[in-house]
Amino acid sequence: xxxxxxxxxxxxxxxxxxxxxxxxxxxxxxxxxxxxxxxxxxxxxxxxxxxxxxxxxxxxxxxxxxxxxxxxxxxxxxxxxxxxxxxxxxxxxxxxxxxxxxxxxxxxxxxxxxxxxxxxxxxxxxxxxxxxxxxxxxxxxxxxxxxxxxxxxxxxxxxxxxxxxxxxxxxxxxxxxxxxxxxxxxxxxxxxxxxxxxxxxxxxxxxxxxxxxxxxxxxxxxxxxxxxxxxxxxxxxxxxxxxxxxxxxxxxxxxxxxxxxxxxxxxxxxxxxxxxxxxxxxxxxxxxxxxxxxxxxxxxxxxxxxxxxxxxxxxxxxxxxxxxxxxxxxxxxxxxxxxxxxxxxxxxxxxxxxxxxxxxxxxxxxxxxxxxxxxxxxxxxxxxxxxxxxxxxxxxxxxxxxxxxxxxxxxxxxxxxxxxxxxxxxxxxxxxxxxxxxxxxxxxxxxxxxxxxxxxxxxxxxxxxxxxxxxxxxxxxxxxxxxxxxxxxxxxxxxxx
Amino acid sequence: xxxxxxxxxxxxxxxxxxxxxxxxxxxxxxxxxxxxxxxxxxxxxxxxxxxxxxxxxxxxxxxxxxxxxxxxxxxxxxxxxxxxxxxxxxxxxxxxxxxxxxxxxxxxxxxxxxxxxxxxxxxxxxxxxxxxxxxxxxxxxxxxxxxxxxxxxxxxxxxxxxxxxxxxxxxxxxxxxxxxxxxxxxxxxxxxxxxxxxxxxxxxxxxxxxxxxxxxxxxxxxxxxxxxxxxxxxxxxxxxxxxxxxxxxxxxxxxxxxxxxxxxxxxxxxxxxxxxxxxxxx
Numbered sequence: 001x002x003x004x005x006x007x008x009x010x011x012x013x014x015x016x017x018x019x020x021x022x023x024x025x026x027x028x029x030x031x032x033x034x035x036x037x038x039x040x041x042x043x044x045x046x047x048x049x050x051x052x053x054x055x056x057x058x059x060x061x062x063x064x065x066x067x068x069x070x071x072x073x074x075x076x077x078x079x080x081x082x083x084x085x086x087x088x089x090x091x092x093x094x095x096x097x098x099x100x101x102x103x104x105x106x107x108x109x110x111x112x113x114x115x116x117x118x119x120x121x122x123x124x125x126x127x128x129x130x131x132x133x134x135x136x137x138x139x140x141x142x143x144x145x146x147x148x149x150x151x152x153x154x155x156x157x158x159x160x161x162x163x164x165x166x167x168x169x170x171x172x173x174x175x176x177x178x179x180x181x182x183x184x185x186x187x188x189x190x191x192x193x194x195x196x197x198x199x200x201x202x203x204x205x206x207x208x209x210x211x212x213x214x215x216x217x218x219x220x221x222x223x224x225x226x227x228x229x230x231x232x233x234x235x236x237x238x239x240x241x242x243x244x245x246x247x248x249x250x251x252x253x254x255x256x257x258x259x260x261x262x263x264x265x266x267x268x269x270x271x272x273x274x275x276x277x278x279x280x281x282x283x284x285x286x287x288x289x290x291x292x293x294x295x296x297x298x299x300x301x302x303x304x305x306x307x308x309x310x311x312x313x314x315x316x317x318x319x320x321x322x323x324x325x326x327x328x329x330x331x332x333x334x335x336x337x338x339x340x341x342x343x344x345x346x347x348x349x350x351x352x353x354x355x356x357x358x359x360x361x362x363x364x365x366x367x368x369x370x371x372x373x374x375x376x377x378x379x380x381x382x383x384x385x386x387x388x389x390x391x392x393x394x395x396x397x398x399x400x401x402x403x404x405x406x407x408x409x410x411x412x413x414x415x416x417x418x419x420x421x422x423x424x425x426x427x428x429x430x431x432x433x434x435x436x437x438x439x440x441x442x443x444x445x446x447x448x449x450x451x452x453x454x455x456x457x458x459x460x461x462x463x464x465x466x467x468x469x470x471x472x473x474x475x476x477x478x479x480x481x482x483x484x485x486x487x488x489x490x491x492x493x494x495x496x497x
Numbered sequence: 498x499x500x501x502x503x504x505x506x507x508x509x510x511x512x513x514x515x516x517x518x519x520x521x522x523x524x525x526x527x528x529x530x531x532x533x534x535x536x537x538x539x540x541x542x543x544x545x546x547x548x549x550x551x552x553x554x555x556x557x558x559x560x561x562x563x564x565x566x567x568x569x570x571x572x573x574x575x576x577x578x579x580x581x582x583x584x585x586x587x588x589x590x591x592x593x594x595x596x597x598x599x600x601x602x603x604x605x606x607x608x609x610x611x612x613x614x615x616x617x618x619x620x621x622x623x624x625x626x627x628x629x630x631x632x633x634x635x636x637x638x639x640x641x642x643x644x645x646x647x648x649x650x651x652x653x654x655x656x657x658x659x660x661x662x663x664x665x666x667x668x669x670x671x672x673x674x675x676x677x678x679x680x681x682x683x684x685x686x687x688x689x690x691x692x693x694x695x696x697x698x699x700x701x702x703x704x705x706x707x708x709x710x711x712x713x714x715x716x717x718x719x720x721x722x723x724x725x726x727x728x729x730x731x732x733x734x735x736x737x738x739x740x741x742x743x744x745x746x747x748x749x750x751x752x753x754x755x756x757x758x759x760x761x762x763x764x765x766x767x768x769x770x771x772x773x774x775x776x777x778x779x
Contacts, residue, residue, distance in 0.1 A: 050663070090653075102654075107646065112648060
């Protein structure tokens with residue numbers, strides 16, 4: 001189906017891809033894995049015509065498509081999704097899918113003006129098909145919701161529906177499960193199998209979630225530093241020592257988290273209601289984070305986890321309820337004041353300042369501070385995150401996903417917070433990097449800063465935290481010692497898969 | 498009916514100017530639909546105006562053939578600048594189209610055929626209410642259909658995310674040039690009609706002020722549907738006249754209204770949410 005032959009792509013001195021050859025067979029599901037920055041997305045970009053290769057060739061169904069523009073590649077039958085979701089955010093979900101049909105429809109401007117039969121037939125058939133595709137990916141009922149207002153996992157599914165609308169023979173999925181919880185990932189795996197089995201698609205997918213990779217892929221290829229280091233069946237790859245070293249990492253001994261923090265209450269949230277527009281997202285949430293504690297908040301996409309963090313950090317005004325930091329009521333205060341009082345919020349998707357250097361990003365984190373210890377803290381963080389010290393003069397946008405996450409956390413710490421809130425820190429990271437992120441979280445807590453952690457990876461979050469809250473449809477459904485929740489049958493069924 | 502006739506008799510030039518402003522606002526709106534900011538529309542209108550005026554005044558061509566010729570020349574000019582300029586993005590595209598406007602203005606000032614600084618005078622009075630508002634109705638129908646079509650969706654996709662649009666197989670350059678061509682045609686028609694009720698056309702038609710005015714029509718009116726630019730064009734033409742009694746303070750108030758609109762209804766006065774909110778309060 002697809003043959004990549006000795007492909008290289010260099011960016012200045014960086015060899016993002018070096019002499020990679022890869023064949024995707026008709027009707028197979030091939031997984032592409034590797035550490036962050038290994039060149040996986042670059043490979044997608046070269047195949048789909050978003051980047052020209054420095055050397056090498058791409059063949060699709062026997063035809064050479066090297067260097068074709070993206071729109072021509074799509075027309076020939078390759079569709080893709082994007083790692084950093086690129087939906088048409090203002091358009092309703094169904095319109096996004098209808099746009100996907102553009103390349104398979106013919107109506108011209110004149111057809112539309114004269115309201116010809118071609119135009120009318122394509123419009124009604126297109127809308128019909130778009131609804132069917134939304135239903136296929138599990139978004140029935142969300143047709144008129146603007147794409148940007150959908151929950152993260154729903155946006156990923158919408159991207160798949162939109163890609164399917166171009167009627168591809170080969171579908172490239174870039175981290176389709178990022179931001180999904182175990183139950184959603186399960187459903188996604190079923191969907192990917194169905195695309196192959198009943199629609200006859202060939203699928204090439206990049207993914208860090210090894211359960212998904214090992215669950216649906218027929219074969220797996222591994223990239224590291226732009227080179228292919230392994231290719232083969234799931235079992236072969238899993239046992240390959242080079243792959244284990246580069247990517248999977250040896251699962252760290254599970255450290256029992258430090259003794260249950262029973263310190264003073266640092267953050268107290270009482271009966272909080274908040275939301276966007278007319279409806280409430282949070283229906284009376286109460287929780288607390290104590291000194292020396294890592295508390296984690298788990299739950300399905302759209303349960304209100306990010307909304308809760310946004311309300312605590314003042315980005316969203318609470319409708320009713322109390323938020324206290326220590327003794328100070330902060331509910332409804334301006335975000336800059338809340339940061340000044342000591343709440344650091346590392347948002348989902350990191351939101352680093354891509355054009356500023358690493359050091360400038362870190363200094364921006366200390367913006368609310370007036371003391372003289374900033375230089376000292378900067379040096380201390382350099383010790384703790386050697387990668388960031390090494391790259392301090394580099395624009396932050398050039399860091400890999402994992403490094404950006406480190407930077408976002410380090411930037412949060414620069415504010416010398418009394419509480420650190422992390423939203424999905426492991427999102428889109430290779431397993432090896434996920435381990436590092438959780439190590440960092442433990443380090444932050446050991447350094448005396450309590451952490452409120454929102455995670456899709458509920459298993460790891462509960463293993464790391466002392467106390468867990470399960471949020472369901474804007475309400476705390478269960479809470480308890482993290483170890484106990486880990487063993488709770490209901491929680492396991494819903495979130496641990 | 499006689500009241501309307503009296504109104505038209507008293508304010509005919511204002512009513513006609515409002516219609517032309519709406520057409521010009523639509524011409525800048527079509528490029529905004531595809532996410533492109535063009536400040537060359539005043540110059541395109543000037544090209545249309547000069548073309549049509551020369552044809553009717555010096556060669557006695559009837560109005561509609563002259564208008565069509567004006568649209569054709571302005572479209573050709575728009576495509577000619579569009580193809581190279583579309584390699585540019587955002588503010589650079591705006592600057593390039595602005596520079597194009599200055600070139601047109603300088604050419605009109607210095608060429609013999611355009612009458613130099615004085616412009617062309619004694620253009621036959623061929624355009625009236627039916628011509629201007631007929632053209633506007635046609636344009637409105639055009640946009641009504643365009644917004645509900647495959648081409649309109651392609652424009653919207655390009656505006657929202659060019660890379661994603663390409664991944665959908667949309668030929669981005671093709672559609673950007675198409676948007677420019679439509680903008681050129683509309684501006685050409687607007688310019689041609691304006692010349693035939695104002696009786697004169699001068700190089701000032703292509704000035705920077707005029708270009709910004711046109712953009713303001715669209716922004717104040719709102720760019721979520723074609724109704725916005727039309728409303729903006731009419732409102733911002735009529736409003737200064739309605740405030741004429743205030744003399745010097747008029748310009749101040751004009752500016753204040755503009756600022757108030759951009760601050761309090763950033764999506765323009767045609768924003769549906771704005772109107773829904775009003776109804777809900779009642």
